[in-house]
Amino acid sequence: MHADPLPRTARIPGSKSITNRALLLAAAADGTSTLRAPLVSEDTLAFRKALTDLGATVRAASDESRWTVTGLGGAPRGGGPVWCADAGTAARFLPPFTAAGRGTYRFDGSAQLRARPLRPLVDALDRLGARVRADGGGLPLEITATGLDGGELDLDSSLSSQYLSGLLMAAPLLRTPLTLRPEGLVSRPYVDMTLALMRRFGAGVDAYADRVTIRPGGYRPHALDIEPDASTASYFLAAAAACGRAVSVPGLGTGSLQGDLRFVDVLAKAGARVSVTAEGTTVAGTGRLRGGFDVxxxxxxxxxxxxxxxxxxxxxxxxxxxxxxxxxxxxxxVAAVTANLRACGVRVDEGPDRITVHPGTPAPARIACRRDHRIAMSFSVLSLASGVPLVLDDPACVGKTFPGFHAELGRLFPDLLPGGPGGPGAPGGPGVLGAPGVRTSVEEGE
Structure with a gap:
């Protein structure tokens, strides 16, 4: 393996986290907003459809490179069903948005989304005065809304930061100020992203170390360029580090709103050469990965x-x-990564909040994606970097965030495909669907 003299440029779609937050803020604004380079994926399209069902207007350019959103000038009114599909952000962001409005709203989603917890959010909305019915503490749930007053609220944020983000984005639509004190907050960078975007759309935000106070006043329309998705970029940057190549992601640099760009610090710890500038990020592998550390x-x-x-x-x-x-x-x-690495013959020690992965040569295996796009993408990188064929049981699940993932991995690393460019592992090659170097079968996930 060797480092490329010139980095290859990865074509990374827009951030899902920024796209869905900006959609909601634009839908709440009084006027018309423009979102440039939004992510077009199953999750964002489900979120967009839910907002149009709630009364916002979203017009997409013919090539989907620009979405024009005409907002409601506040929270929704009228009620109705809201289908969240698989999108966790829809299930966590939209209930507070509707609770600030008027009407009865019935939320539901896929079986996978129904299994994800909502209890801290349901309890918070109940304490703010919303009428919420959620048998089992998750979807389906029903909200009967007559508007909300603010106040002060302690919020269990140990399971997900999305509960806090959902309440924060709804807060400018309340009748009085809202102060939120998160307890056990995880994934704080996503909350920082939420607050930064709220400010861009004109919200009054006072953030302190232990609490955030949001003032009423609604949102103003805004034109926003959506930066490439840092989580999605991680697969291509990791492939560069593991394969001894160099990959650049333009537009994802020092001004990024996304905490996941800090992933490159982990790659640097593992020995990769990393450059982050105002213009973008480049990772170059050195031909070996260093271990021997905790992160x-x-x-x-x-x-x-x-x-x-x-x-x-x-x-x-x-x-x-x-x-x-x-x-x-x-x-x-955690369990999915552990089980799949063990299926590859790799030794893994698992704890409640940690895993230890030991060096080893992966063996051919069947990868259980569990309908999880990030499992499919991660093990595609392992197959590419190790040269070991792996079988993804659900290659299409990458459509949740990046429908073109498999093709882009093949475009960036064509010489690492089995048989070289156009060989059996290449996109469009004989008998193969999906990732380069990864044999896939189209079967339903878990």
């Missing part, structure tokens, strides 16, 4: 799987901790 990835837990998947290729064990809340995502991600 807390709690604040960037959407990328822990990326690093765990390439960790067997390091020269010493790696321990990743602070990731207990990752068990409550699209799947139990």
């Amino acid at each position: 807390d990835m709690g604040d960037i837990s959407d990328t822990f799987m990326t690093f765990a998947a390439i960790a067997p290729l390091a020269d010493a064990p790696v321990t990743i901790h602070g990731i207990a809340h990752a068990r409550l995502k699209e799947s139990d991600r």
